[in-house]
Amino acid sequence: MTKNILILGGTGTTGRRIARRLTARGLPVRTASRNASGTGDDVRLDLDDPTTWAPALDGVTAAYLLEPGGPARTPRLVAEAVAAGVKRLVLLSAHGVDRADDGHPLKAAERAVRESGVDWTVLQPEWFAQNFTESFWREGVRSGTLALPTGDGRIPFIDAEDIADVAVTALTEDGHSGRTYRLTGPRAITLAEAADVITAATGRTVRHLDVTAEDFTAGLVAQGTPPEIAAVLTGLLLNIRDGHGTDVSDGVERALGRPPRSFETFAAEAAAAGRWA
Incomplete structure (x- = not known):
């Protein structure tokens, strides 16, 4: 049973939509961002400040991750998340990462998630x-x-509402582990x-x-x-x-059983x- 679902970028384009859907289902949600209040379920997590990670990850069993840019920080965060007991990871990546250099932050993030040893799903959306x-x-x-x-x-x-639907499904339902969904x-x-x-x-x-x-x-x-x-x-x-x-992908339909908006x-x-x- 999921104790807490952590949403990085909880006030962002996809994060707030995911959090809203999970809350509507009555699921325990913890939103995390750099400028969060730090009270209740609104926790501070700054990717540039690893001291903020452990409190945000405490008690979390599923997490929605993103890497907004700069140096690759997600590999270290993934390792800490798994050590803290997180069992399911959903990563927001981007289309075209496969063609990027090995040092690209998103490519490093995808590799870390896939090698994490826990359930993982990678989302590769096109332009929002x-x-x-x-x-x-x-x-x-x-x-x-x-x-x-x-x-x-x-x-x-791709409509961010579709991205949120896919993310929620991957976070809460079985059958999506080990899958990469290109979303268009x-x-x-x-x-x-x-x-x-x-x-x-x-x-x-x-x-x-x-x-x-x-x-x-x-x-x-x-x-x-x-x-x-x-x-x-x-x-x-x-x-x-x-x-x-x-090119148009069937990622939304494969994940949700319906066409994209x-x-x-x-x-x-x-x-x-x-x-x-």
Whole structure:
């Protein structure tokens, strides 16, 4: 019987959705983040501060892990989690990690989870649909112009609600151990098509403006983004332009027995909820 389920990034895009679902089921949930209050089931866990790990892991038997970037910290956290009695690990990774260098933090995290000796599941989602409502591209939607160097590249955007459903299933049900689920939406679309869908859902005109990599990077730097970070972000978008990640996966259906949510459904619900107000 699960005593506590620990959710790293408990206030983030996927973490808060997972925690909400588990709580609705009446399951004991412990959310962890760097800036948590440290009271009740809201615990502080800073990946850069190993002294915060043991209190957060105490009594936990299942954990949802993520590695937001920087040096690889997950391998050490996995070892400590297993030593503390965690029996099931679900890792949020990303599509394309298989092609990354061995030293990539997510690749190291995946290897640590797979070699942990306990039940594990790896989630490899594509770009989140929620980038349009909660992250990078929200202001572009609100202004009416998504100025991005993606050309006619296509992405099968995945709804974070689907990611949360898969994570909860892997955390609480048997039959998912040893599996890697690549998570995508049902079809790949261009940024121009995404803008058209949002236009139809909101009634406001939104367009995609294809810009050069140089102009996009310069714009980020002008907004205060460090040049090295701006270069990385631009590179990720150029991967879309170059056709990486266009294939659609059946990961959601294999995990849940149903198809993934469409981008049209995502946009309609986001518009109805006032996400772009």
